[in-house]
Amino acid sequence: MKIFSSLLVMLCITGATALYGQVTTATLIGLITDSSGEGLPGVTVMATHTPSGTGYAVTTRPDGRYTLPNLRIGGPYQIRVAYTGFQSQELTLPVLRLGEKFEQNFLLSESNAQLGQVEVVERTNTRANGAGGSVSSEQLRTLPTITRSSADFTRLVPMSAEGGSFGGRNDQFNNYSLDGTIFNNPFGLDAATPGGQADAQPISLDAIDQINVAIAPFDVSQAGFTGAAINAVTKSGTNNFSGTVFAFYRNKDMIGTKVRDQEVFRGDLRQLQTGFSFGGPIIRDKLFFFANLEIERRSDLGSNFVANRGTGASNESRVLASDLDLVSDLLFQRYGYETGPYENYKHNTNNQKGLIKIDWNINAVHKLTVTGNFLDAFREKPAHPSAIGRRGPDATTLQFYNSGYRINNKLYSGIAELKSLFGNKYANKLQVGFSAFRDTRDPFSKPFPVLNIAQDGDRYIIAGHEPFSIHNVLDQNVYQINDNFNIYAGKHNITLGTSLERFDFNNSFNLTGYGFRVFDIPGVDIDTFAQWINSGGLDAEVQGARDAFDANNANNSWALAETNLGQFALYAQDEWALTPKFNLTVGLRMDMPLYFDTKKKIEENIARKGGLLADGGTYAPDIEYYDENGNPVMFDHTVLPKQTPLISPRVGFNYDIAGNRSRILRGGSGLFSGRFPFVWIGNQVANPDFFFYCVTDPDFKFPQVWRTNIGYDHKLGNNWTATVDLLYTKTINDMMVRNFGLRKPTGRLTGPDGRPIYLAGDRALVFGGPTNAYVFTNVNKGHEFNASFQVTKTWSDGSSLMMGYNYLDARDAASIDAEISSDAYDRNPANIQNTNTPELAPSLYGNKHRFVGAFSKRFRYGSFGTTISLFSEYVQGGRFSYTYAGDINNDGSGLNDLLYIPTDAEIGQMNFSGDAAAQNIQREALKWYIAQDNYLRNNRGRYAEKYGALSPWYSRWDMRILQDYSLPNKNMIQLSIDILNVGNLLNSDWGVRQYATYTGLVQPLAVTVDNTVPTYTFDTTPRTTFFNDFSLASRWQLQVGLRYSF
Helix, strand or coil: CHHHHHHHHHHHHHCCCCCCCCCCCEEEEEEEECCCCCECCCCEEEEEECCCCEEEEEECCCCCEEEEEEECCECCEEEEEECCCECEEEEEECCECCCCEEECCEECCECCCEEEEEECCCCCCECCCCCEEEECHHHHHHCCCCCCCCHHHHCCCCCECCCCCECCCCHHHCEEEECCEECCCCCCCCCCCCCHHHCCCCCCHHHEEEEEEECCCCCCCCCECCCCEEEEEECCCCCCCEEEEEEEEEEHHHECCEECCEECCCCCCEEEEEEEEEEEEEECCCEEEEEEEEEEEEEEECCCCEEECCCCCCCEEEEEHHHHHHHHHHHHHHHCCCCCCCCCCEEEEEEEEEEEEEEEECCCCEEEEEEEEEEEEEEEECCCCCCCCCCCCCCCCEECHHHCEEEEEEEEEEEEEEEEEECCCEEEEEEEEEEEEEEEEEECCCCCCEEEEEECCEEEEEEECCCCCCCCEEEEEEEEEEEEEEEEECCEEEEEEEEEEEEEEEEECCCCCCCCHHHCCCCEEHHHHHHHHHCCCCHHHHHHHHHHHHHHHHHCCCCCEEEEEEEEEEEEEEEEECCCCEEEEEEEEEEEEECCCHHHHHHHHHHHCCCEHHHCCCECCCCCEECCCCCEECCCCCCCCCCCCEEEEEEEEEEECCCCCCEEEEEEEEEEEECCCCHHHHHHHHCCECCCEEEECCCCCCCEEEEEEEEEEEEEECCEEEEEEEEEEEEEEEEEEEECCECCCCEECCCCCCCEECCHHHECEECCEECCEEEEEEECCEEEEEEEEEEEEECCCCCEEEEEEEEEEEEECCCCCCCCHHHHHHCCCCCCCCCCCCCCEECCCCCCEEEEEEEEEEEEECCEEEEEEEEEEEECCCEEEEECECCCCCCCCCCCCECEECCHHHHCCCCECCCHHHHHHHHHHHHHHHHHCHHHHHCCCEECCCCCEECCCEEEEEEEEEEEEECCCCCEEEEEEEEECHHHHHCCCCCCCEECCCCCEECCEEEEEECCEEEEEECCCCCCCCEECCCHHHCCEEEEEEEEEC
């Protein structure tokens, strides 16, 4: 054992390569003085985690200060202070929170008498300096949830928003960790966290002990994000064997059927979540285990919309049942292709996940924690609703069942954390982890072209193969190692750290594997579809898809793009207790991007695709493109961005105004750099093709922001606390996809909308036709300002109240909500004057106004107990843009052209499709549509602002009722009822969401352009901008649960 311990010490001291310092523990600090106020050296401070007997001990330094780092979270803790010739002191600390630096000072009197035990009832404040929040184990247990997702609890932070955004930043810029493991979905497809594509929570809620959200931690050991760091720590075993078995169930009879007095199709929901947790000692006070397993089985209706049969039902689409039947019959009769049904079909969602954790108190110096977890999940889904054009299923567009797919997400992850305390001057925390992600897709369709069918200039019916599920396989391996070494010297706590993380991606993505019709926007018109099919217009493509499937399987020639990325970091920091009241933190961090052998992988992929265009391949480095200023440029596709280090200095402070932690002024300023979805770099590896060229600017840098925060915490007495945070974030490096297939526009549109347009001579050419080059670049425009207010109250019986508000002004140049480079370009509404010029505009992320509250009350009577908890929020809805359906300026996108809002007089000057009568009907319908919309009506004669329109306010009330019964053997049975959107249960007008779009883009007006002359098409079906959302988000949902704890 002695030799083993020595090896561990060597690892701690020499382990100088690592991951970012993920938060997994707490720290206890303080000053011990005598009656004259002089610091006492050599005082023994012992902290014992009572449930496990885990002990931590240190002696005070010459100035009387002590630090106990890397403490196990939770509690209670027994704190004992002893010094020869002075009275000993003992107290009980109820709980230590994740990421907390808890200050406990002692005043010792000269005496040999033993003081009695003191219970700490009101916790002193901590030494935090930046904005954020935490979720306690009690909140995880009592607050309402049906998804059993951590997002149902991090929403308590006022700066949070639906979809995982914090502070107005893209949720993909967050850093998620579990026991220190990188718990992001690093490639970034569809979801920010593992299992998100399969709608699975990657870890059971029953396994989580606490959650910490750090938005502005001015601690350079925390990095990897420009949004927020969401750190979760799992439960651990104690000296007592304990566990729980649970089950939660709901079905279609437990969801609402009315939205604003309209009967809503109920669907066919059935969901069961069941599992267990069990933990205890292997060796008392020494070695502990905790294990958890959870299984979920769910079945849903695949689409809430039905075909149009003239019934007027709330969920009736514009798509005629007769048209859907026609398409299905034609494809079967000519090709033997089965589309599957278009309504009343089911999709299943299954997952299972587990965790095991070992805690080992090796000796007084070293403590080791090892965690392993797995996730095995799948979800059946319709075709992607918005990538490379809309697909529904919704009121505008329907799709067939066989156009969908099943996504499979598997995760295997593990991490070891060694925490060491060397006397009273040195400490170390070493983390080593590995995660393996295995994601695949199973399409429902046989090999067949992607088929888009249009009506009135917009997509109408989706048939054929799901475009992104053609032999789509993604393997991700994540390696991480991190080390923090602390030196405690007088008033200084010096941290020296380093980190290394590596991400290996093997991606087989065959977007054009069955032809190029995926780019057919909006598609073949329904009025000519039958003639086109019967004349053999699709015959060659159908045979080509079938031949491609057979050949690629036989030759193992499906696409493969291998991308290896990472970051290396060094950092140093000094936390300086300038005075007993004022703490100053100063740190410097260096993060260097790493591309490893990705250049070689690009070369291999180019060769796999046949090499140069002149040699029969698809790579054409001699094509002349144009940068954002219109200057000619050519690309060497094997050149990756420079590995230029990013330097991030930070300074933070914490000022105890009154000296008793009742009034705290805190804040700081500094730079933060972080990760982003690495698929954005992977696009360069995968797509060297002249017909779909994706590349990264050689000067590209990882995201970086400058964040400044000032906060104030005030204890008002009687356990009331008020908090104010002002947070300003300035963009240093953000991302934008530009189309280098464009020069500056030299043409101009004819008519009221006289915007600049790109003529034939303004486009890069290949084979005499225009081509695009999607270039991943940096921009430095953007900022977010948050003003957050929060009031909390706790009672001695465990009841609590929280009320908060956040104001957000977020602006950026590109709210990237896409994985494919062309989508990132298409879905970023463009600058009217020049598409490639970044324009500062409101961001897609966050909510301008958000009120949030939570309340929990306990009642105890004999062997019974009842807990009632509420969560509420009142939010101004998300942002959206008005754009044309069509490429009005010829910049290569039919989605990104902001709408010109004409006056009534100008509408009379516009050309519409159809004969004179049809044109007049469209003109009058467009006038009516503009008049009913406040934003459009107030901005006539102007261009719509990018994300300038806001959806209506909405409210939400969720409730949880827990009924406990304590058995004579002290075990407990618990019944639970969760009711989400309980307001809708009381009144069908309450809790209803209204949207203008689910994609962020509203396209009321279709357009085509011939020789600078636009022709418009307006769907004359009477409609308003906003529609009631009939999904489960707007209806009440109920879930019942049963739990047995022992």
